[in-house]
Amino acid sequence: MSRKKSGDLVRLGLIQMRVGADPRRNLAKAVERIRQGARKGAQIVCLQELFVSRYFPQSEDPKFFRLAEPIPGPTTDSLCRLARAEKIVLVASVFERRSPGIYHNTAVVIDADGSILGRYRKMHVPDDPCYYEKFYFTPGDLGFPTFKTRYGKIGVLVCWDQWFPEAARLISLSGAQIIFYPTAIGWLSGEPRGAARAQRCAWELIQRGHAVANGVYVAAANRVGREGKLNFWGSSFVVDPFGAIVAHANEDQEEILLARCDFKKIDETRQNWPFLRDRRIDAYGALTERFLD
Amino acid sequence: MSRKKSGDLVRLGLIQMRVGADPRRNLAKAVERIRQGARKGAQIVCLQELFVSRYFPQSEDPKFFRLAEPIPGPTTDSLCRLARAEKIVLVASVFERRSPGIYHNTAVVIDADGSILGRYRKMHVPDDPCYYEKFYFTPGDLGFPTFKTRYGKIGVLVCWDQWFPEAARLISLSGAQIIFYPTAIGWLSGEPRGAARAQRCAWELIQRGHAVANGVYVAAANRVGREGKLNFWGSSFVVDPFGAIVAHANEDQEEILLARCDFKKIDETRQNWPFLRDRRIDAYGALTERFLD
Numbered sequence: 001m002s003r004k005k006s007g008d009l010v011r012l013g014l015i016q017m018r019v020g021a022d023p024r025r026n027l028a029k030a031v032e033r034i035r036q037g038a039r040k041g042a043q044i045v046c047l048q049e050l051f052v053s054r055y056f057p058q059s060e061d062p063k064f065f066r067l068a069e070p071i072p073g074p075t076t077d078s079l080c081r082l083a084r085a086e087k088i089v090l091v092a093s094v095f096e097r098r099s100p101g102i103y104h105n106t107a108v109v110i111d112a113d114g115s116i117l118g119r120y121r122k123m124h125v126p127d128d129p130c131y132y133e134k135f136y137f138t139p140g141d142l143g144f145p146t147f148k149t150r151y152g153k154i155g156v157l158v159c160w161d162q163w164f165p166e167a168a169r170l171i172s173l174s175g176a177q178i179i180f181y182p183t184a185i186g187w188l189s190g191e192p193r194g195a196a197r198a199q200r201c202a203w204e205l206i207q208r209g210h211a212v213a214n215g216v217y218v219a220a221a222n223r224v225g226r227e228g229k230l231n232f233w234g235s236s237f238v239v240d241p242f243g244a245i246v247a248h249a250n251e252d253q254e255e256i257l258l259a260r261c262d263f264k265k266i267d268e269t270r271q272n273w274p275f276l277r278d279r280r281i282d283a284y285g286a287l288t289e290r291f292l293d
Numbered sequence: 294m295s296r297k298k299s300g301d302l303v304r305l306g307l308i309q310m311r312v313g314a315d316p317r318r319n320l321a322k323a324v325e326r327i328r329q330g331a332r333k334g335a336q337i338v339c340l341q342e343l344f345v346s347r348y349f350p351q352s353e354d355p356k357f358f359r360l361a362e363p364i365p366g367p368t369t370d371s372l373c374r375l376a377r378a379e380k381i382v383l384v385a386s387v388f389e390r391r392s393p394g395i396y397h398n399t400a401v402v403i404d405a406d407g408s409i410l411g412r413y414r415k416m417h418v419p420d421d422p423c424y425y426e427k428f429y430f431t432p433g434d435l436g437f438p439t440f441k442t443r444y445g446k447i448g449v450l451v452c453w454d455q456w457f458p459e460a461a462r463l464i465s466l467s468g469a470q471i472i473f474y475p476t477a478i479g480w481l482s483g484e485p486r487g488a489a490r491a492q493r494c495a496w497e498l499i500q501r502g503h504a505v506a507n508g509v510y511v512a513a514a515n516r517v518g519r520e521g522k523l524n525f526w527g528s529s530f531v532v533d534p535f536g537a538i539v540a541h542a543n544e545d546q547e548e549i550l551l552a553r554c555d556f557k558k559i560d561e562t563r564q565n566w567p568f569l570r571d572r573r574i575d576a577y578g579a580l581t582e583r584f585l586d
Contacts, residue, residue, distance in 0.1 A: 202536045244491055284459050
């Protein structure tokens, strides 16, 4: 399968997987899935949030800090070798140890030559029942960067960032053609089915809305399977710059979701729906306020 | 039917209508529909964009400026009397003559005592084939206000504003419980059916996304019927603070869409999904830039 850039087309692979107790086995599984995706033609492959371990923020326990690693570190070393061998771009979510007392929920972008292009540190950090991330992760301090990869200019936002239109806007204004969302979201056990469906529906809605507002591709890779009290809902997806679903994974099985993006669609969409032309940048200053009432 | 405020519940009415050539008859029809809505219990009634006339921005012709009127003016005088008589809040879209050479696409909020609470002047003004609004409407200069009505605190945004998450966010930060969108959007004749459906889908998606992002009710009142080259797609709707559809009108008939909002749901939703808590207001400054690439 050729990895060459073919004009404005790029093939994505999203790895939706279950995660077990052993980080080494999880990494090995991810590597194998990435290889499979590459064999099927994927040029940019995105892993789910914190794919190397179970979703430890279900509880607050300092012992989990030992799961963190530096960047570069063992996980990114493996992935850089893989990216170079397969000539693919990788988006990988890593529990980053930056210094004693400073840890981040970080996404690393690795280019198709195996080099680390840069990192994004999760800016919006949740704290909800079974998502006690504020205990572990220092809020990101790198803003909303984009990365010029061999196969396109991309941005990465992580899970809870999904709910913030500001983040998707800023990434888009920086020229991203695709926004990736490595994700770990699921239902709490015992939630009524109606409420559960409403959650997944809102999660999908708002991300499709980001695609529409900004005229960009959006690709969300979510984990799947039961871990402790959480039942991760999978449903990884890719949508085009007008919010239409290009590819959608199932909700309870592992899957390598493949999708083709055509960057010409970005320009076409924005010519027909020129929202970026009409933003009232003279009137948005108060967006940096907490509340205005 | 009692018009009394009953705790946190408020009943909405959206008037989705066809519009003819005679402004006086259109106004009379709107008045009659509002009365019907009030009889059915509506406490806040929203009219579609520029309901008094056909959608004249399909072409650029100075003769249409004579459709404009001051605020207060004949249309708002009629509606103020009606609001007082029926004890309802009205949201009405008016082609505002402000001074020679300055005209606005304005929404007026009339309280249940018949007084004008204030106005919103459309901030994002489109210019697309058959939507030549930049010729007629000076961009709004009143920012994104909210209005404390007898039945709740509301914001109004108009049509093209729908596509801008910044507008919905700013209105929400100012404490709106409901965002109303008086609208005039439709298909161009001859558009392929697939593209047409994709447009209405994106239009609905992004507004439901605003509800989710902000934890507010969103209510869109759209016109219906064929006018010149445009086939307005109706489909007025109300969604709750998590984006779920409360009420939805048909796409080709006139309708008075009734819906009940429970403001307790706003607090409940935001307690479970505390996005406003986690906004990175330290990192949003660049939202006032045109582009960052």
